[in-house]
Amino acid sequence: MISEKDFIQNNYTASVESGNFEWSAPSNIALVKYWGKKDKQIPANPSISFTLNNCKTITKLGFTKKENDGNFSFNLLFEGQPKEDFKPKIQKFFERIFEYCPYLKDFHFTIDTQNTFPHSSGIASSASGMAALAMNIMSLEKVLNPTISEEYFFQKASFLARLGSGSACRSVKGSVVVWGNHAEISGSSDLFGVEFPSTIHNNFKNYQDTILLVDKGEKQVSSTVGHDLMFGHPFAEKRFSQAHHNLSSIKNVLESGDVEQFIKIVESEALTLHAMMMTSMPYFILMKPNTLEIINKIWKFRNETQTPVCFTLDAGANVHVLYPENVKEKVLQFIKGELVGYCQNGQYICDEIGLGALMI
Structure with missing residues (x-):
């Protein structure tokens, strides 16, 4: 059974001065809903969702090495314009994941994000937004620790995304995703989303x-x-x-x-x-x-x-x-x-x- 401690890494063997990554992550729609959560974004019940394709957030993460002054340092742009009212949510997210990503205070970040759907459309962008940001952070971690496996990369990305927005963990990998411990779903966890482990019938392929x-x-x-x-x-x-x-x-x-x-x-x-x-x-x-x-x-x-x-x-x-x-x-x-x-x-x-x- 994977625990939170498995996502705490200390063997960052490589270094990098600057760079950038860009990821897109989709929204998702739950078929079995979760409603109610415990501390640390743990769901009160398991859920399963369809991952969407067109409604997504595209996020570019630029980073530059700085002195570790004990603070998080980042600029936030939404559709190319500064977005100050989003910053507290990102600050809170960084605070939540710092234990698992201690390198965050070593860099100044520029987060440039946009949605493919209208921002004020009433479609929740927190799932796609936090998933896209988590993918970028894990890309940086992969540079700092090239030995991490692909499985670990995606599990931790989902784990981090969950700490930003619960349902974001279902937007990382797979067309049908389960989040939350369930006796009949192999590998299911409260900590991250997992791809539906069985073969999905053709009736549900390309569902609209x-x-x-x-x-x-x-x-x-x-x-x-x-x-x-x-x-x-x-x-x-x-x-x-x-x-x-x-x-x-x-x-x-x-x-x-x-x-x-x-x-x-x-x-x-x-x-x-x-x-x-x-x-x-x-x-x-x-x-x-x-x-x-x-x-x-x-x-x-x-x-x-x-x-x-x-x-x-x-x-x-x-x-x-x-x-x-x-x-x-x-x-x-x-x-x-x-x-x-x-x-x-x-x-x-x-x-x-x-x-x-x-x-x-």
Whole structure:
């Protein structure tokens, strides 16, 4: 069993004065949700996600050797412009990972980052952003310690990303990723995401995700606050047990290709996530009226046409419409004809399953 101590390295044998790396990392959409976390970004229950392909963050990390003055030193650019309000989050991230990356205070960094999706679209960029930054940091570590293995490189990148944003650990490597200890998932860990270990049925290859941008405003309750409200939640233990059960079920579904059962689990998980929000104290609702309109339209369309399309939700109002590639034309026609009117400014993003982070 891998522990946190395995990611503490002291044998940095090489040195470097300056350089830069550039990585892209995608967002991801959970099929079985995690809601509630313990200290150090440890999930209260395991989760599994599809890695996306088009919605990603591209981050360039420049570094120059400096005197170790006991401080972190970095500039932050977002889409080429200084972004001071992002800096506290990066500072906190560096503080969290310093124990595992002691070389961070030896360099001045320039972090230049951009998203392929609109920043204020309501799509969470913390997962893709922290994953991309973690990949760059691990590239620097690989220079300082060339002996680290590829497996260690990706495990530690996922481990570091998790300390920046929990779900970021699912954006590092693999098309379907599990995060959190689960009895039936080989190698699963609370510390980092792992690639789904079984062969995925062809029905789920090239799966499509069209993201309907219902509400692009800031959520009235942050995910961090929402996670904390699971402590003392009257249904928390039942929910954590349900997530374990649903992960077992969806593992079988992904192996067997049972799209009908996939739809039931994924939609139930999305609604359960929001039910936890509505039954916490204080309670809150992140869905909007148009979210519900879209859900009802999807149900009606699926019943009338027998098209295997379903929805899932993150902790927000936007709707992810999931469907196999072989019904893409039919579903996009439905989206354009019946759902776009419920999107803010008619905006939606077409995405599909991807493979994880890529060096540029």
